[in-house]
Amino acid sequence: MTEARLLEVEDLRVTFRTPHGPVEAVRGVSFSLGRERLGIVGESGSGKSQTGRALLRLSARNGRVSAKKMVFDGIDLTNASERTMRRIRGARISMIMQDPRYSLNPVVKVGDQIAEAYRIHTGASARKARDRAMEMLETVRIREAGKVYDLYPHQVSGGMGQRVMIAMMLIPEPDVLIADEPTSALDVTVQMQVLALLDDMVRERGMGLVLISHDLNLVASFCDRVMVMYGGRVMEVLEAGRLHEAQHPYTRGLLNCLPSLEHPQHMLPVLTRDAGWLEEAR
Amino acid sequence: MTDTNSAAATGKLPAAPRALRATASALVSLALTFIGLTAITFVIGRVMPADPVLAVVGDRASEEAYQRVFLEMGLDRPIWEQYLTYLGQILTGDFGTSIMTTRPVTEDILRFFPATLELATLATLIGCVIGIPLGVWAAVNQGRWIDHCARVLGLAGYSAPVFWLGMLGLLIFYGNLGWVAGPGRIDIYYDGLVEDPTGVILFDAAWHGEWEIFWNAFSHLILPAGVLGLYALAYIARMTRSFMLDQLGQEYVLAARIKGASEFSVIWRHAFRNVLVQLITIIGLTYASLLEGSVLTETVFAWPGIGQYITTSLFNADMNAVLGGTVVVGICFVGINMLSDLLYRFADPRART
Numbered sequence: 200m201t202e203a204r205l206l207e208v209e210d211l212r213v214t215f216r217t218p219h220g221p222v223e224a225v226r227g228v229s230f231s232l233g234r235e236r237l238g239i240v241g242e243s244g245s246g247k248s249q250t251g252r253a254l255l256r257l258s259a260r261n262g263r264v265s266a267k268k269m270v271f272d273g274i275d276l277t278n279a280s281e282r283t284m285r286r287i288r289g290a291r292i293s294m295i296m297q298d299p300r301y302s303l304n305p306v307v308k309v310g311d312q313i314a315e316a317y318r319i320h321t322g323a324s325a326r327k328a329r330d331r332a333m334e335m336l337e338t339v340r341i342r343e344a345g346k347v348y349d350l351y352p353h354q355v356s357g358g359m360g361q362r363v364m365i366a367m368m369l370i371p372e373p374d375v376l377i378a379d380e381p382t383s384a385l386d387v388t389v390q391m392q393v394l395a396l397l398d399d400m401v402r403e404r405g406m407g408l409v410l411i412s413h414d415l416n417l418v419a420s421f422c423d424r425v426m427v428m429y430g431g432r433v434m435e436v437l438e439a440g441r442l443h444e445a446q447h448p449y450t451r452g453l454l455n456c457l458p459s460l461e462h463p464q465h466m467l468p469v470l471t472r473d474a475g476w477l478e479e480a481r
Numbered sequence: 482m483t484d485t486n487s488a489a490a491t492g493k494l495p496a497a498p499r500a501l502r503a504t505a506s507a508l509v510s511l512a513l514t515f516i517g518l519t520a521i522t523f524v525i526g527r528v529m530p531a532d533p534v535l536a537v538v539g540d541r542a543s544e545e546a547y548q549r550v551f552l553e554m555g556l557d558r559p560i561w562e563q564y565l566t567y568l569g570q571i572l573t574g575d576f577g578t579s580i581m582t583t584r585p586v587t588e589d590i591l592r593f594f595p596a597t598l599e600l601a602t603l604a605t606l607i608g609c610v611i612g613i614p615l616g617v618w619a620a621v622n623q624g625r626w627i628d629h630c631a632r633v634l635g636l637a638g639y640s641a642p643v644f645w646l647g648m649l650g651l652l653i654f655y656g657n658l659g660w661v662a663g664p665g666r667i668d669i670y671y672d673g674l675v676e677d678p679t680g681v682i683l684f685d686a687a688w689h690g691e692w693e694i695f696w697n698a699f700s701h702l703i704l705p706a707g708v709l710g711l712y713a714l715a716y717i718a719r720m721t722r723s724f725m726l727d728q729l730g731q732e733y734v735l736a737a738r739i740k741g742a743s744e745f746s747v748i749w750r751h752a753f754r755n756v757l758v759q760l761i762t763i764i765g766l767t768y769a770s771l772l773e774g775s776v777l778t779e780t781v782f783a784w785p786g787i788g789q790y791i792t793t794s795l796f797n798a799d800m801n802a803v804l805g806g807t808v809v810v811g812i813c814f815v816g817i818n819m820l821s822d823l824l825y826r827f828a829d830p831r832a833r834t
Contacts, residue, residue: 257738289741296739301732306754306830316740351830367740 205375205407206232206254206292209268213249213431216261224249224262226431226477232375236401236408238418238439240453241428247411250428251377254409255292256284272374290320293373295397298384299360303352309360310336310348313367320371335366339396358389362396369400375407383412394421415442415453427453430477449476499833503826507819518811519571522804523564533800536580576805581797586805589790594809595680596666597786600778601771603706608713609764615714616721617756621748623726631718638715646708647781654704662700664783671697705782709775713767720763721756728752758829765821772813 213225225246230237239247253264256276269276271292274283296302304312313335314328323331329348336344339362352360361381368376378397382390398421401408412418418425419442427434427450435447445451452470526533534551535542542550555563570576576586619631655663662668667682671694675685683702686695728734729752737751774788787806794802826832 255739257735285741285743287741288739294739296732296736298732302736304733304737304751304755306758306828307751315742319741319743319746353831364736367736371741 204231204233205272207268207270208254208266211250211253211266211269212264213246213253213258214263214265215259216263224431225253228428228431228433230426230433230436232407232409234374234405234407235424236410236422238410238412238422238425239428240412240415240418240425242413245428246431247428248379249431251294251379251409251411254375254377255288255294257288286320289316289368289373290371291373292375292377293368293371294377294379295361295364295368295381297380299352299355299357299364300384302364303360305352307351308349309352309355309363310350313363313370316367317370331370332366335370336363338400339363339366341366356389357385358393361385361389361393365393365397365400369404372404373406375409376401377409377411379411380413381410382417415457429472432477434476448473507822511815511819514815515812516568518815519568519808520564522807522811523567525807526800526804527560527563529798529800536798536800571808576808577801579794579799579802579805581794581799581802586801589802590787590805590809591680593785593787593790595682596784597772597774597779597788599681599683599702600706600709600775600784600786601768603702604709604713604771605764605768607706607710608717608767611710612714612717613721613760616718617725617748617753619718619722620725620729628722631722635715635719638711639719642777643708643712643775644777644781646711647705647778650704650708651781661704662697664701664781666701666785667694667698668701705778705784709771709778713771716767717760717763721760724756724759725752728755731755754828758825761821761824761828765817765824769814769817772817773810 208231209229211225211228212223215222215224224244228246228250239250241247249258249262252258253262253266254269254271254276256264256279258264264277266277271287274287276284276287279287303309307315310329310332313332314325317323317331317335318325318328321328333344333348336347341347341359341362347355347359347363352363355363361384365381381397382393385393394417397408400406408422410418410422415425419439422439424436425439425442426436427445427447429449434449435445437445437450442450443454445454449470449472452468452472455468456470458464458467533554534547534556537554538546538550551557555566558566574587576590578584579586579589582589615631615634619628622628651663654661675682675689675691675694677685678688679685682698683695686692686698729748731752734747734752737747742751772787774786774791776788776792778784779786779789787810791803791806791810794800794806
């Protein structure tokens, strides 16, 4: 990747105030992203989703985000105004969420939700936005876009819901797309279709993609680079093709936990964790 | 044009028959509720120890007169026949004669009910217009001082006795400051000048263009409506706040923010539309309970409403009036529930099945 860096993050930290004292979800994460596909893998609670949300400055109310550096296309995200952030959200950096059953507004027609995303950033007329949303529905391979436009979220299937989500988040043509477990809530057969669609769209538009997942194999086959997270820290960053040459014991441990058809094992090994991985200094 | 196609695809009836079927089933349930309601009031009227004949003829009437009235009222016939007669009378708007006022109960209700309707409607409006934004505002600023203020106001409105608030209000705004008119619906010299077409003075006065009467009636109405409105407001604001907090924590709200929607749009266009669905029921219930007539408020403000009418009738064992009033209140309750069901369908696409 010789292109200019779209996104540079250094020492990102997200801390939540809770009744039981502060909880550090992300603890000093650094990475950069060009127009490439970066995968972030890790277990539940490893801080991968919070890293994604921190980029949009949409952490929960009790969360505090700090970073030595968090720059997107020359804009300092750490102290950008809320107005600037609103102009970036959707239009420049967008995010696809996990489950369309919860991430689409239940009382608004799906087409209108897509059109809204377009209107926010272009100020287009309702009519123009409707036409664009209709085109976008076709782009995400929904047949009979005109009919689907007027459906409500509870009337569409999970796979279709996620296509609507993709259409909604890509209609303003962002530079970076964060996909937070975009296929985890879908049936396995639909998963591949949605991933293929996402792949095409990212390639066609030359976007930077951050794919957050707990599925090592999926990330390895889909991304250029893989960042492995554990306990809010980055364990290692690898070229996706070289995942199997991983050095870090945590990554090795994760890889060993995956059952394989070619080399069946009687019992999968249990991952042993080292408290030292969570230490600050490398 | 593609209506029937899309209906077939989603496995549902086309829009028109669906609406018809919904209306039909609503009407059937209305009829059943009505039969249940009248049966109960009828039974109450029969098991009450008050002798309906004595109530008419008085306790010094001759045995002959007593027997004549007993037969006239059909009390010798089987109970189910009496019920059917009663039902038939109600359906033609005949609730019998009130002993207390010596007028037909229907006529009384037509005089008293509009007063309550006026009061309850304005109180509910006050509750919505102030309570909903207050609840939303409190939820958006959860944990900040405005939230605490709203909660204290809500608690006060909900727990302060209405008669105490009413008397305090009269003392301050009528007695000391003179900003509003005192008890009653209207000043005596305007009384009875406009009575048609509805009996709701504000409406009738506006209808006839009698603005002097309108403002006089309004200045009588605003204090009791404000007191009841505070009660409605407290409840509506509290419910709005908790519904809003729930919705603001939903994923689709985060999705709207990710799209870059403004805070105003996130709150009102996205979250509030979902809150509204739940609020319809709350507002309907509040309105219905206010339409029952709030005896305490009506007593403090000498407001000739249905609550006072029923209560006074009850103390005088005036069963025709009590039953008539109860049926009317019951019908209001059922009617408002049906209306909120309809609105609910309108507001929530998931309920349109």
